[in-house]
Amino acid sequence: MHEFNFKNNELYCENIKVAAIAQTVPTPFYLYSYKTLVDHYKKIRSAFRVLDPLICFSVKSNSNIAVLRALVRNGAGLDIVSGGELYRGILAGCDPRKIVYAGVGKRPDEIEYAIKTGILFFNVESEEELNQIQRAANSLGKKVNVAIRVNPDVVPKTHRHIITGKGETKFGLDFETVHKIFNSQWRYPSVDIKGLHLHIGSQILDAKPFVEAIKKALLFIIEFKIPATYLNIGGGLGIMYSIENPQTAKAFAQKVIPMIKKSGLKLILEPGRFVSGNSGVLVTKVVYTKRTPRKKFVIVDSGMSDLIRPSLYEAYHKIVPVKLREDSSDTAEKVDVVGPICESGDFLGKDRLLPLVMKGDILAVMGAGAYGFTMASNYNSRPRASEVMVMDKKFYVVRKAETYEDLVRGETIPKELK
Numbered sequence: 001m002h003e004f005n006f007k008n009n010e011l012y013c014e015n016i017k018v019a020a021i022a023q024t025v026p027t028p029f030y031l032y033s034y035k036t037l038v039d040h041y042k043k044i045r046s047a048f049r050v051l052d053p054l055i056c057f058s059v060k061s062n063s064n065i066a067v068l069r070a071l072v073r074n075g076a077g078l079d080i081v082s083g084g085e086l087y088r089g090i091l092a093g094c095d096p097r098k099i100v101y102a103g104v105g106k107r108p109d110e111i112e113y114a115i116k117t118g119i120l121f122f123n124v125e126s127e128e129e130l131n132q133i134q135r136a137a138n139s140l141g142k143k144v145n146v147a148i149r150v151n152p153d154v155v156p157k158t159h160r161h162i163i164t165g166k167g168e169t170k171f172g173l174d175f176e177t178v179h180k181i182f183n184s185q186w187r188y189p190s191v192d193i194k195g196l197h198l199h200i201g202s203q204i205l206d207a208k209p210f211v212e213a214i215k216k217a218l219l220f221i222i223e224f225k226i227p228a229t230y231l232n233i234g235g236g237l238g239i240m241y242s243i244e245n246p247q248t249a250k251a252f253a254q255k256v257i258p259m260i261k262k263s264g265l266k267l268i269l270e271p272g273r274f275v276s277g278n279s280g281v282l283v284t285k286v287v288y289t290k291r292t293p294r295k296k297f298v299i300v301d302s303g304m305s306d307l308i309r310p311s312l313y314e315a316y317h318k319i320v321p322v323k324l325r326e327d328s329s330d331t332a333e334k335v336d337v338v339g340p341i342c343e344s345g346d347f348l349g350k351d352r353l354l355p356l357v358m359k360g361d362i363l364a365v366m367g368a369g370a371y372g373f374t375m376a377s378n379y380n381s382r383p384r385a386s387e388v389m390v391m392d393k394k395f396y397v398v399r400k401a402e403t404y405e406d407l408v409r410g411e412t413i414p415k416e417l418k
């Protein structure tokens with residue numbers, strides 16, 4: 001469930017018409033529903049309530065500080081993957097003791113920054129990284145908590161680019177190496193190895209691969225008497241973009257809770273898409289339409305630089321006009337919704353049955369709250385879109401659109417060329 005619904009042929013976000021926002025805020029813009037964000041976060045929290053887990057929202061899915069603030073205010077921690085995300089998390093007011101830090105390539109300066117900030121733990125992905133953390137902790141005179149990310153070698157059914165728990169991927173370490181690390185805790189006097197971290201992939205629709213991965217981790221802990229106090233099971237819960245039928249948070253929790261309860265471990269979850277995915281849409285305007293002998297194109301003012309998921313993963317995002325015309329179903333036809341960028345891969349939707357749309361009409365690209373703005377670029381020197389948050393009947397621009405000056409900020413011409 002989300003708060004983007006049609007009433008009398010008009011798309012509303014919570015209690016405000018999307019078209020009304022588009023009259024004030026120039027397109028394209030990302031539009032987020034505060035209520036949907038918080039509701040989805042609470043869905044996971046209540047599904048796992050008996051275990052009182054730490055729920056660390058995955059900042060990479062949506063890093064706007066107003067979005068982070070909304071969740072942090074409701075008790076969420078954060079899952080980060082860079083110094084930049086840590087900076088955002090702190091700005092949003094997150095207690096550093098609720099922040100966990102994953103990623104295979106944490107730089108020494110990022111490690112130092114996170115230690116100084118006092119995060120809960122690092123999810124360590126290699127022995128060299130662990131050595132680096134040991135060195136940094138030692139020189140700062142601190143004791144630092146870590147969990148070791150294990151690659152459980154399970155294969156979830158999802159797009160090949162977003163599988164992370166398969167043996168061949170760069171993520172985590174195999175069980176044998178993890179065992180070796182736990183047995184050599186003495187090498188890391190400034191580090192406390194507190195547990196295991198798993199994250200097997202994203203947009204996973206059923207619980208099976210999660211259960212398989214968790215089982216492997218728990219068996220490993222029991223068999224080798226691993227002194228773990230935490231199990232972080234990562235994110236990855238799939239959502240509905242079109243006809244998917246994802247597990248609910250409750251059904252997922254029912255499968256996971258008994259296993260974790262028995263183990264006595266403290267649970268951490270890192271949902272991203274589940275919380276933010278259906279909490280946002282991309283609002284865009286039709287610039288032109290054109291018909292060629294083979295196709296009809298609807299050309300809009302946003303493209304792969306704003307939302308790269310269709311181009312990169314052939315991801316499906318539903319596209320709807322924010323106002324439906326009375327006769328719209330009679331005039332529906334198949335169109336390609338494409339952006340202004342000079343690549344044929346620049347599309348938001350292909351062969352979509354859309355009601356008649358004309359130059360100047362406003363469209364909403366649904367399910368764009370996760371990995372939308374955060375993956376946007378300035379390709380073709382296009383300023384990045386603004387971000388807007390709706391709270392009931394009000395809306396706030398929570399990030400201004402970039403300007404041409406923003407595009408060249410920091411660039412200089414060598415004196416020889418002046």
Ligand code: LLP
Nearest residue numbers: 058102199202203235236270271272273371
């Ligand atoms: N934890 C870790 C360590 C992760 O790497 C990720 C996502 C998450 C949690 C959150 O996963 P989620 O709950 O959102 O599935 N750009 C791709 C998705 C990449 C996911 C990367 N890692 C997309 O647009 O589909």
